[in-house]
Amino acid sequence: xxxxxxxxxxxxxxxxxxxxxxxxxxxxxxxxxxxxxxxxxxxxxxxxxxxxxxxxxxxxxxxxxxxxxxxxxxxxxxxxxxxxxxxxxxxxxxxxxxx
Amino acid sequence: xxxxxxxxxxxxxxxxxxxxxxxxxxxxxxxxxxxxxxxxxxxxxxxxxxxxxxxxxxxxxxxxxxxxxxxxxxxxxxxxxxxxxxxxxxxxxxxxxxxxxxxxxxxxxxxxxxxxxxxxxxxxxxxxxxxxxxxxxxxxxxxxxxxxxxxxxxxxxxxxxxxxxxxxxxxxxxxxxxxxxxxxxxxxxxxxxxxxxxxxxxxxxxxxxxxxxxxxxxxxxxxxxxxxxxxxxxxxxxxxxxxxxxxxxxxxxxxxxxxxxxxxxxxxxxxxxxxxxxxxxxxxxxxxxxxxxxxxxxxxxxxxxxxxxxxxxxxxxxxxxxxxxxxxxxxxxxxxxxxxxxxxxxxxxxxxxxxxxxxxxxxxxxxxxxxxxx
Numbered sequence: 001x002x003x004x005x006x007x008x009x010x011x012x013x014x015x016x017x018x019x020x021x022x023x024x025x026x027x028x029x030x031x032x033x034x035x036x037x038x039x040x041x042x043x044x045x046x047x048x049x050x051x052x053x054x055x056x057x058x059x060x061x062x063x064x065x066x067x068x069x070x071x072x073x074x075x076x077x078x079x080x081x082x083x084x085x086x087x088x089x090x091x092x093x094x095x096x097x098x099x
Numbered sequence: 100x101x102x103x104x105x106x107x108x109x110x111x112x113x114x115x116x117x118x119x120x121x122x123x124x125x126x127x128x129x130x131x132x133x134x135x136x137x138x139x140x141x142x143x144x145x146x147x148x149x150x151x152x153x154x155x156x157x158x159x160x161x162x163x164x165x166x167x168x169x170x171x172x173x174x175x176x177x178x179x180x181x182x183x184x185x186x187x188x189x190x191x192x193x194x195x196x197x198x199x200x201x202x203x204x205x206x207x208x209x210x211x212x213x214x215x216x217x218x219x220x221x222x223x224x225x226x227x228x229x230x231x232x233x234x235x236x237x238x239x240x241x242x243x244x245x246x247x248x249x250x251x252x253x254x255x256x257x258x259x260x261x262x263x264x265x266x267x268x269x270x271x272x273x274x275x276x277x278x279x280x281x282x283x284x285x286x287x288x289x290x291x292x293x294x295x296x297x298x299x300x301x302x303x304x305x306x307x308x309x310x311x312x313x314x315x316x317x318x319x320x321x322x323x324x325x326x327x328x329x330x331x332x333x334x335x336x337x338x339x340x341x342x343x344x345x346x347x348x349x350x351x352x353x354x355x356x357x358x359x360x361x362x363x364x365x366x367x368x369x370x371x372x373x374x375x376x377x378x379x380x381x382x383x384x385x386x387x388x389x390x391x392x393x394x395x396x397x398x399x400x401x402x403x404x405x406x407x408x409x410x411x412x413x414x415x416x417x418x419x420x421x422x423x424x425x426x427x428x429x430x431x432x433x434x435x436x437x438x439x440x441x442x443x444x445x446x447x448x449x450x451x452x453x454x455x456x457x458x459x460x461x462x463x464x465x466x467x468x469x470x471x472x473x
Contacts, residue, residue: 002434003405003408003410003432003434003435004406004408005406005435006406007406010440013437013440014434014435014437014440017437017438035360036359036360037359039375039376039378040354040357040359040375041354041355042349042352042353042354042355042382043352043382044335044352044382044384044458044459045352045354045355046355046459046460049266049267050183050267050286050355051355052355053355083458083459083460083463084458084459084460086437086438086458087458089438090438090439090458
């Protein structure tokens with residue numbers, strides 16, 4: 001079923017989420033050498049523990065990757081960013097909106 | 100007649116109510132849902148998990164069998180490690196969500212109690228002559244201790260080495276001549292340690308744990324299993340007693356439970372690969388209700404609307420005490436199911452209620468905060 005979105009702002013937001021989610025998944029795969037394809041990672045995949053099973057070293061690598069790819073800086077107090085793939089995406093979008 | 104575990108009387112003395120599940124009398128509620136919720140999210144609670152399904156797989160052919168049955172690589176799981184995966188049929192539909200424990204020369208499969216007969220039936224369907232399948236559920240009992248204070252307690256109760264037991268690990272342990280397998284798994288976002296021991300022995304262990312908690316001046320409360328649904332919900336963990344229905348693994352976001360690149364042709368592989376290649380049209384997301392806080396106001400399968408278009412439905416609700424919000428799990432059209440998107444539902448009383456997609460887990464738990472500070 002195709003959803004009709006009449007609100008332009010929402011249309012842009014949806015497009016942003018689609019695009020950035022795909023880019024974040026690619027970044028994770030490439031940076032962390034994950035043996036996965038983009039469509040093998042759920043949007044809501046948890047990063048640590050159950051889910052992708054990443055560790056704190058991976059978190060540093062991701063932070064560097066996010067800065068290089070999206071120009072966003074992840075500070076220590078942004079711990080929440082690393083809950084899931086989609087939390088990273090939302091962080092990026094929020095940062096971009098605030099620039 | 101339903102099975103009463105050796106700790107049934109302990110829970111009964113604590114005024115627990117019980118439910119019959121899969122042939123067991125399972126403690127349902129002890130001190131009220133809200134109090135038990137706070138115990139498990141802020142302190143330390145003890146639960147009876149003895150009714151959980153436990154199947155032992157052994158025999159010469161066990162490795163080939165396990166690799167064929169499960170969509171994750173199993174043969175090379177190191178001893179003492181646990182893998183979380185699904186059991187699915189040829190069409191890729193979920194039969195059960197399971198934990199696989201690798202012991203010396205065999206595997207244990209753990210799952211929710213209601214899945215016991217389905218799992219056994221499925222395993223026996225594909226069993227080869229050199230594989231032994233034993234339903235050992237009734238041969239064991241299991242005490243679980245859950246909550247952010249649990250690790251501190253266990254360091255005192257067992258010893259400091261317990262810090263080294265990783266999440267998804269298990270090992271033999273012994274305290275005061277009581278032997279058990281200590282297993283660290285769970286979906287609640289809190290420390291969750293399971294102590295698995297022979298049938299009839301849980302009472303001695305429980306009494307010892309309760310006494311020790313008093314000695315260490317740590318509060319430990321008995322909790323029923325009813326509250327677990329809310330804790331799982333907040334972490335968006337799939338509660339297979341309620342959440343699966345006819346949703347496929349990818350719609351549920353369980354991609355990580357499947358090794359798509361596994362070379363061996365496991366059951367459901369081609370169906371799951373096709374699902375992955377085609378993508379999903381709908382997915383499960385967590386939503387928060389704007390102002391409604393009454394669970395009874397939202398019926399199962401309440402339709403969800405975006406700009407007057409029906410885009411899915413809410414199939415499960417719970418009240419989050421931490422967030423002081425009614426939350427729901429919704430099965431929505433993937434195109435529009437992104438964080439902070441707002442939709443509308445109609446409550447039972449006829450009023451329009453706004454809902455917003457929220458990220459999971461809903462919040463960072465005390466356990467995660469404690470673990471990151473240590």
